[in-house]
Amino acid sequence: xxxxMFLDRGLHRxxxxxxxxxxxxxxxxxxxxxxxVLRRCVCIxxxxxxxxxxxxxRDQFEFRGECELVKQ
Numbered sequence: 001x002x003x004x005m006f007l008d009r010g011l012h013r014x015x016x017x018x019x020x021x022x023x024x025x026x027x028x029x030x031x032x033x034x035x036x037v038l039r040r041c042v043c044i045x046x047x048x049x050x051x052x053x054x055x056x057x058r059d060q061f062e063f064r065g066e067c068e069l070v071k072q
């Protein structure tokens with residue numbers, strides 16, 4: 001998706017917000033950066049979660065072929 005955003009669509013910036021720590025770990029491995037954390041911002045059930053803001057700029061994007069889906 002990141003490759004599509006920058007190479008195919010020509011966007012300057014991609015960003016997202018999430019309360020899912022696994023998503024944050026994933027996008028950090030892809031070169032995204034944490035821009036901020038809103039502490040205890042979202043309530044799910046009886047639990048307050050941090051909301052993490054992540055982003056990547058086109059000039060920071062590095063193509064990682066090993067992350068591409070290979071069709072056979």
